[in-house]
Amino acid sequence: MEPHLLRLLFGLLLSGTRALAGYPIWWSLALGQQYTSLGSQPLLCGSIPGLVPKQLRFCRNYIEIMPSVAEGVKLGIQECQHQFRGRRWNCTTIDDSLAIFGPVLDKATRESAFVHAIASAGVAFAVTRSCAEGTSTLCGCDSHHKGPPGEGWKWGGCSEDADFGVLVSREFADARENRPDARSAMNKHNNEAGRTTILDHMHLKCKCHGLSGSCEVKTCWWAQPDFRAVGDLLKDKYDSASEMVVEKHRESRGWVETLRAKYALFKPPTERDLVYYENSPNFCEPNAETGSFGxxxxxxxxxxxxxxxxxxxxxxxxxxxxxxxxxxxxxxxxxxxxxxxxxxxxxxxxxxxxx
Incomplete structure (x- = not known):
């Protein structure tokens, strides 16, 4: 490895260590080996780094879901790397650091917005898929969307319960976003935008039955969009993300920070849009402080x-x-x-x- 890259990597590791206090370092479970044995070793919850008390309780109470949570984060990271493969920042991860993206996510940038959205969507997606496949006794198929059949088809198969997957993602991924500051408000908003992208694009998936593909009987079920489609949609939202400004308010619990759209002439962001309030570095040159590999x-x-x-x-x-x-x-x-x-x-x- 080139000397300047070695120096940068060392700097990134140090910076990542300094940033752990406010960093979602539980994402690191997606890059390690521990998630493969979570279902058989309940005490392993205590060894997952970065869990806040609410996440630790969730892990212990719903241990059989945790492999899906880890798989969802891994899925989100892989999709991030696909979507940014041709960008100056290409969603690089650092295997030997708990802060797996280095200092890049320390700033409230577009990149941070996308990573939070895609990771939260990944958790919802993977948990939903796991439930439909019958790998957990805590969940199963969705029975709420079964209404009267449409013309020429009937309900069948296992409809995917995305509402449950979103609930798990919301309870686990948002557990640390309860601080009264702007960054917590931003993370929570973008987490929800990622999950909403899945809910907004649920659709009927059908299969034909009959001799020689005659489609005499067609059964349909409620299905999630492909995760690549989720990534494409969130990448579009990244490109059109709304820049915000931070406002402070005095409330009974003390000072609270909220976000307001910076430009009044533009349409204010909805719950489905990504938001940020700090500018991104250009990522052209190696920089240990910003986390850029150049x-x-x-x-x-x-x-x-x-x-x-x-x-x-x-x-x-x-x-x-x-x-x-x-x-x-x-x-x-x-x-x-x-x-x-x-x-x-x-x-x-x-x-x-x-x-």
Whole structure:
């Protein structure tokens, strides 16, 4: 590893340690091995770092749901990395730090808004899916949406109970967001925006039954959207996130911070929109204080004029080009019946990386 990256990583680890007091470090359970054995080791709840008392009680009372909670956070991180794969900040995680994103989430930026939304949505999604698959005795199929059948179809299968998944996410992910400050208000708002994206896009999913696909009988059930669709929708909300300002109010419990839209001429954000109140760094250069890894050595798209293109992703520093040989399957032939045979070809590609 390059010396400047080693220094940056060391700085990120130190910064992450300093930031643990207000950091959702329970997200780190998605990157470790402990979540795979949560169902069989109830005492393990006490070893999960960063749980506030309410989360610890939830973990102990509903231990069989915890693997799904961890899987949901992991799902959210993976989707974040997919959505930002061509951006200057590409949702990088640090495996050896409890603050798995480093100091990037210390600021109330668009990036923080998206990560909270996608992680909370991931928890709701994974718990809902687990319940429908019958892996938990605490939940099951949704029986509330079954009304009279539509024309040409009837209810069947296992409708997914997204309301239960959202409830679990709300109880667990929002447990620490009870402080009277602006950051807690922002996190809670964005958490809910992520979960609402799932609820807003529940839909009927149907399957045909009959000879030769005749669809004599069609059964339908209530289903979640694909999580990739959830990620796409939240990425759009990231791009149009609303900038807020912090206001202080005196209440009986003391000073309370709330958020107000910064620009009165724009439509105020709804509960489905993402909000933030601090500007993002440009992420062009390595910076331990902001958590930026920079974009040096990142692969860029020479044909794109967007943020993934070599001009923007490389921040005007230029790019290097090298050739790579890759083995690929080619000249594939289908043989009756039933296999495919392929040859192996070597193809040469140009790879462009930022200076």
């Amino acid at each position: 974009t040096r050595d990142r692969t860029c798209n020479i044909t794109s004029h967007g943020i993934d293109g070599c001009d923007l992703l490389c921040c005007g520093r230029g790019h290097n080009t090298r050739t790579e040989q890759r083995k690929e399957k080619c000249h594939c032939v289908f043989h009756w019946c039933c296999y495919v045979s392929c040859q192996e070809c070597i193809r040469i590609y140009d790879v462009h990386t930022c200076k």
